[in-house]
Amino acid sequence: MTVVRFLHVLALAFFVGGQLMLVAAVVPALRGQADPAPMRAVARRFGYGSIVALAVLVATGAAMADRYGRWSDSALQIKLMFVVLIGVLLALHLAAPASRAVAIAVLGATLVTLWLGVSLSH
Numbered sequence: 001m002t003v004v005r006f007l008h009v010l011a012l013a014f015f016v017g018g019q020l021m022l023v024a025a026v027v028p029a030l031r032g033q034a035d036p037a038p039m040r041a042v043a044r045r046f047g048y049g050s051i052v053a054l055a056v057l058v059a060t061g062a063a064m065a066d067r068y069g070r071w072s073d074s075a076l077q078i079k080l081m082f083v084v085l086i087g088v089l090l091a092l093h094l095a096a097p098a099s100r101a102v103a104i105a106v107l108g109a110t111l112v113t114l115w116l117g118v119s120l121s122h
Contacts, residue, residue, distance in 0.1 A: 001067055008060035011053040016114055018046050018053075019107050043097065050090075058083070070120065079116040085109050 022042070030039045070076050089106045096102060 001064070004060045004063050004067075007056055008064065011056035011060070012114065012117070015050055015053040015057065016110055018049065019110060022046065023103075023107060047094075054087075073120065075116055075120050079113055079120065082109050082113040082116065086113065 026042055027039070030042070033039070065071050065076060086106060086109045089102055089109060093099065093102045093106055
């Protein structure tokens with residue numbers, strides 16, 4: 001189970017850390033550029049990695065919930081609702097990539113999900 005937890009945390013670090021890096025450094029550095037190609041390239045690469053990270057998070061999260069019998073835990077149920085919300089928001093973000101509100105909502109929902117995950121790990 002240590003390997004499963006490690007993969008879960010690694011995927012989480014990529015997904016959350018990548019979002020924070022985009023918000024704190026990449027977007028401010030590239031905003032206002034005449035050529036939007038560098039921003040699109042960064043977003044595309046992060047998007048591919050995010051798909052893999054989310055798949056790993058779902059698979060390892062389900063394995064841990066099974067292993068520890070947590071499916072009926074209310075914190076897990078709320079966390080799963082936020083995971084679905086993140087999926088919906090990511091779909092909206094793909095449809096309207098320039099929407100700052102959707103990007104902020106994705107980050108906010110991700111941070112709430114992280115908080116719930118930390119509470120479940122105790």
